[in-house]
Amino acid sequence: MEIIRQYKYLIKPNLTQKQIINDIFGSVRFVHNRFLDDVKAGKFMKGKAVLILEEYREEYPFLKTVDGSALMNAIFQAQDSHNRLSRYKSKRDSYASYTTGNLPRSPIKILNRDRVLIPKVGKVEIVYHRPLPKESVIRKATIMRYPDGKYYVSICVSWDLPDTPIFPDQNRIIGIDYSSTHLFVDDKGNKADMPHYYKEMQERLTKERKKMQRMVKGGKNYYKQRMKLASLYHREKNQRQDYLHKLTSQLADQYDVICMEDLDMQSISQFHSLGKRTYDNAFGIFQRMLEYKMKERGKKILYVDRYYPSSKTCHVCGYVVKDLQLSEREWECPMCHSILDRDVNAAINIKKQCLKNL
Ligand SMILES: [Zn+2]
Structure with missing residues (x-):
């Protein structure tokens, strides 16, 4: 094609x-x-x-x-x-x-x-x-x-484009789950953390922001500090953009099918504190980049319905628990007693559910 x-x-x-x-x-x-x-x-x-x-x-x-x-x-x-x-x-x-x-x-x-x-x-x-x-x-x-x-x-x-097979190789399918602490976690347990320099930048931004708050508004130093912050924000944005480009290109090269949740990032960021929003923001950009890169390569992103209980379902036996707090990173299935990592379990379920719909 x-x-x-x-x-x-x-x-x-x-x-x-x-x-x-x-x-x-x-x-x-x-x-x-x-x-x-x-x-x-x-x-x-x-x-x-x-x-x-x-x-x-x-x-x-x-x-x-x-x-x-x-x-x-x-x-x-x-x-x-x-x-x-x-x-x-x-x-x-x-x-x-x-x-x-x-x-x-x-x-x-x-x-x-x-x-x-x-x-x-x-x-x-x-x-x-x-x-x-x-x-x-x-x-x-x-x-x-x-x-x-x-x-x-x-x-x-x-x-x-070589025609992509209708039933792709299992190794070329990945399920990923959004994570507000990591960027995402995949069904094999890999965590896509933002690089350490990005975290250092976040810390630096917080520090410089606090510094500015202590200054006299409208003063010379305040103005200088504002310029400094603006340039730091700019660098942070570029760092994020570069990293996300690399990450999404890698994924799009490595996989034929990517399964993920159809998330409404805006409603999610309302639940988190201000500091975490950059991450949610990053995921939104990540998703858009991934989408066009997969399309360019003639590959597919499959979405699972946002109401599908990917976190609460045990991927081993299919049992759905009623309650699962966001703070519970690991839980034991009351039916089959598997110990489940919250994010990895969700990623596996997302993948399974998407392939069922395929
Ligand atoms: Zn179970």
Whole structure:
């Protein structure tokens, strides 16, 4: 199965590059409208885009130096009957775009994670906030200018997915249970703690926050401390993001099916004290990342209903206890007398329940 996706990034072309891009916008608009006029006049109803472009380039030499792939795409788009009625608007400051292909002679490439090579435009600074999927191939790119003057590139990539088996290998299925003390616990008993530096950062943040509370509001030191805290928060956020990216990529590579609870993180964080909220927040981000990474790889996340008593059910005999306090980390099943770790037991149940529904 072939997967096709778009990934959009902010780009920051320099003045010369902006000029080139704006020229391409203009030429694309010109070709598009010229083509529509010709079709109206009964010309080119079935012509090949290459030949049409050749003719235009003879007639208007300024088109010869403009990105040919972008102009061809303009003709393709105009040939599409849906677009036939809509002329390009000529307002200079409105939304503008053009699409160009990744061709061997004029490739589109990400360079060093901070530049994108765009045909005819050159190496443009890019805010590469998330990488393209490893095995993907760049097909084409659409360069856009928004009314606010910002430029974006939407990169269209494709990759082949081997069909995932309907009944995956048991070793490639994992059940995970949210944990407010660890991030999550899996059905084999592994605990995904946040790294120690993250905990150290939490302690530091608490300390610096207290320091600020003791200062005179509005004073010079207060202001300084506030700046310091803001930069620490920023670093903490990056640390968390980096770690969660690594963790979710690992899981998505290692497993074909991930079973988890369909949690409402907002209602959960109300139960905890303020300090624990960062963790709940982290789990929400974790879940979103995991979701798109599994999807990208053609894999599945299965959810168990949030009312399913995953903690209170004994995974050995199936007995459901009435009461289980949050503080009880370990409990003994009154039926089969198994000693159960609260989180691991829940993770096993989540996995079992999901596979039952499969
Ligand atoms: Zn039992």
